[in-house]
Amino acid sequence: MRLEKYQIEEHNAKLAQQHKRKFEFLAQDVQGVEEIIQKLIKFQIAIPSWALGTGGTRFGRFSGGGEPRNLEEKMGDIGLLHQLNQSSGAISLHIPWDIPENAAATKALAAQYGIKFDAVNSNTFQDQPNQQHSYKFGSLHHVDKAVRKQAIEHNIEVIRQGVELGSDSLTVWLADGSSFPGQLNFRKAFNNTLESLQEIYAALPDNWKVFVEYKAFEPNFYSMSVGDWGQSLLYANKLGSKAYTLVDLGHHLPNANIEQIVSLLLNEGKLGGFHFNDSKYGDDDLTTGSIKPYQLFLIFNELVEGMDAKGMDHATGLGWMIDASHNIKDPLEDLLQSVEAIMMAYTQALMVDKKALEQARQENDVVRCQEILQNAFRTDVRAIVAEARLRSNAALNPVQLYRDLKVREKLVGERGLKTVATGL
Ligand code: PSV
Ligand code: MN
Secondary structure (H helix, E strand, O other): OOOOHHHHHHHHHHHHHHHHHHHHHHHOOOOOHHHHHHHHHHOOOEEEHHHOOOOOEOOEOOOOOOOOOOHHHHHHHHHHHHHHHOOOOEEEOEEOOOOOOOHHHHHHHHHHHOOEEOOEEEOOOOOOOOOOOOOOOOOOOOOOHHHHHHHHHHHHHHHHHHHHHOOOEEEEEOOOEEOOOOOOOHHHHHHHHHHHHHHHHHOOOOOOEEEEEOOOOOOOOOEEOOOOHHHHHHHHHHHOOOEEEEEEOOOOOOOOOHHHHHHHHHHOOOEEEEEEOEOOOOOOOEOOOOOOHHHHHHHHHHHHHHHHHOOOOOOOOOEEEEOOOOOOOOHHHHHHHHHHHHHHHHHHHHHOOHHHHHHHHHOOOHHHHHHHHHHHHOOOOHHHHHHHHHHOOOOOOHHHHHHHOOHHHHHHHHHOOOOOOOOO
């Protein structure tokens, strides 16, 4: 489903006056507001192809209706999101949940929607029909070389498919680990994983990156073979300059200081990408910014500071992606909210008075340090984010327009009530 240009324009015209008032009031007090808006316009967040259906839990899955039935419809949904906010111009595929049957046609369709192919994701955490060896006891770390070989070949095949689509990175997340003490020899598991990753690394084209994603727990609950940023960084360092660590916000033990992790990885030149989501307890897959918006801001504060220190382009220097698919919200509304929360945190981080902060740090003025950060965080920046959307011909209020146009009802009409998208 495509929106007509006039539908966005009519919506914006209705909200124009109110928006202008709010924006002009706010802009008076924000230094460099024009520069911030230009950065926001460039900043794009990839949407994972598995987030367009309603996610499930171990206990059930309640399909929301009108879910995309194939890759083409998933791209259609992302095209729609991108029309609404002009900040979702990329798709991240999970293979084999999504298999582009005809790469050229898939690429052409994506171009029509103005979306690019972000990192491709391999999947060795589930068995596929007709697969020779099972991943029940792991994949790249497996005790059996034949299983490792199968998993390596799958990753190489994913790279091949990514190349055809114009992607330039592979994300490897492994469910490998152990659930009981004694089950694994940690050293051997590490070395097997490294050797397997080395074979995958050798198949990477020159301009590609590989992101090693870590996770502290789940589905294994005693040890994970890429369990934290230290292990991921070890692999990345041993692999070489095309290998990086990927931070998924939901993959840490409770209370981990993610902003410090991000800062140090950036300092090492080894932060590759991000999976955004939010959580209260574990890998909860909640909407980004719905539980811990201050943490999200603090992370962005480190990202902006660290990327600037390295002269990195904010929009292209790292892979930015949402990784969440919750089980009760309309997935498209959920994604619009996540993108908005990310843009807000990014805007607030851009607003931090870095010179003043540095000076306060030099003087050990702890109170002033907190004041400076919280001045930015407590500013309601929604009008700046909306202004960036307005200037890119997107909607001033994407969720409102989505509801006013009854998009979900129309998708249900087109696709039916009982559709279920591939994914978890
Ligand atoms: C694992 O929990 C993960 O974060 C990885 O990125 C997977 O690719 C994705 O979620 C699958 O849902
Ligand atoms: Mn992830």
